[in-house]
Amino acid sequence: MSMLVEGTPPYVRGTFQQTCGYCGCVFSVRVPGRIGYEGPENYYCPECHKRFPVKASRAPGVTLISKRCDGRKANYPDL
Numbered sequence: 168m169s170m171l172v173e174g175t176p177p178y179v180r181g182t183f184q185q186t187c188g189y190c191g192c193v194f195s196v197r198v199p200g201r202i203g204y205e206g207p208e209n210y211y212c213p214e215c216h217k218r219f220p221v222k223a224s225r226a227p228g229v230t231l232i233s234k235r236c237d238g239r240k241a242n243y244p245d246l
């Protein structure tokens with residue numbers, strides 16, 4: 168079953184590459200958007216799980232590109 172919904176279709180607000188400031192890994196982020204549905208969302212470093220806020224219509228997807236290089240094993244201490 169499908170239903171037509173009024174409004175704008177989802178789109179990609181942006182894709183970018185990021186280096187985690189805590190663990191040094193590199194990952195790509197794909198930020199989904201949809202006009203009228205956008206608000207504060209979070210995405211997380213795929214290695215240490217440090218949280219990053221972003222404006223999006225739902226939680227962005229992240230893909231690890233290169234592993235962390237800080238020599239630690241611990242997750243980011245998110246208090």
Ligand SMILES: [Zn+2]
Nearest residue numbers: 187190212215
């Ligand atoms: Zn990290």
